[in-house]
Amino acid sequence: MNHSERFVFITEWYDPNASLYRRYELLYYPEDGSVEMHDVKNHRTFLKRTKYDDLHLEDLFIGNKVNVFSRQLVLTDYGDQYTARQLGSRKEKTLALIKPDAVSKVGEIIEIINKAGFTITKLKMMMLSRKEATDFHIDHHSKPFLNELIQFITSGPVIAMEILRDDAICEWKRILGHANSLVARADAPGSLRALFGTDGIRNAAHGPDSFACAAREMELFFPSSGVCGPANTAKFTNCTCCIIKPHAISEGKCCVEYTFNHFVKRNLFS
The missing domain is CATH 2.30.29.170 (PH-domain like)
Structure with missing residues (x-):
């Protein structure tokens, strides 16, 4: 050394x-x-x-x-x-945000994330307030479509994940595809936005563009400052603990998707 x-x-x-x-x-x-x-x-x-x-x-x-x-x-x-x-080739963390239009596809999206070699280190489902949505879209404050963005992101629950792997930021952006789902379907038909998005607003998922942006956005959803961040949608009534074991996750989407769609979303996040 x-x-x-x-x-x-x-x-x-x-x-x-x-x-x-x-x-x-x-x-x-x-x-x-x-x-x-x-x-x-x-x-x-x-x-x-x-x-x-x-x-x-x-x-x-x-x-x-x-x-x-x-x-x-x-x-x-x-x-x-x-x-x-x-x-530089060591592990990075970034934010993976599933938007309201793709929450119903969370099982399939998590399967794609796992197959790409990511580790999900944090996960939280929440409803964003207008202020939280405005803070999240700070880079778009001068854009004419800002209000449409905010209306969409607050129209239903979102799922925020902190994901980890080598070159996480670039790799997650590659998996997402073009920001406009219509373009993504032409350029990268297998990308998440091509598969689950509709257009440039309702485009299924989000990922930060840079280290600084990733740090800022993860702090919004998973704050280290002692504040709670966006409120979890879980009501913790009439519920139980569900643990998906490693071998089940590695065997594919059936178990994961069924668990999220039939138990987690219905009984916990409601």
Whole structure:
């Protein structure tokens, strides 16, 4: 191992006292497991190099959340080219959002996600409020179709998933296909949007375009700041626990799709 080797990441931490996100440069030294932090905005050292046994090299991938001395940091980007080259092919997390028009196809979509080598690390079904939908579509605030987007995304439940694999962001975008389902059916007929979408608004599912976008959107649905995020649609009445075991998932969509369509959606998410 190179004794001077270090890996650098750009991170975000939610400061509950100031109600804002603070950005830090996190340096990790694999030789002795030490860490160092710099305040990006103020250009000063926040934490001098200190040995920290609870952070490991396998924890360092874009989209992951790591705890450093009780601060939960979201890794949003690589801090230098060396880190990007050395760790760029490592695992990433991204958001997979199933929109109201495709919730009925959740079993088939999860089968596609599993077959593509993703691990689903979080899953939540919810109804978005207009404010939550507006925050989610922040990049479209100047677009003439914004109101139509918001009306559609709040018209029924959505399913948000945090998914993990190598090059997760690019691979999930490839599986989704073109944003307009009509174009997707011509360009990539096997893509999710071609199979389950209708047009450029009702296009079945969503995925972030970049590391920063993935981190922001996952924070909306699975916040690390202590807030609850969008309300779960589960009522937890007249329900039970359903566990789908690994061998059943690997055998294909029959078990998974039947379980979601006949038990999870009907009896838990209602």
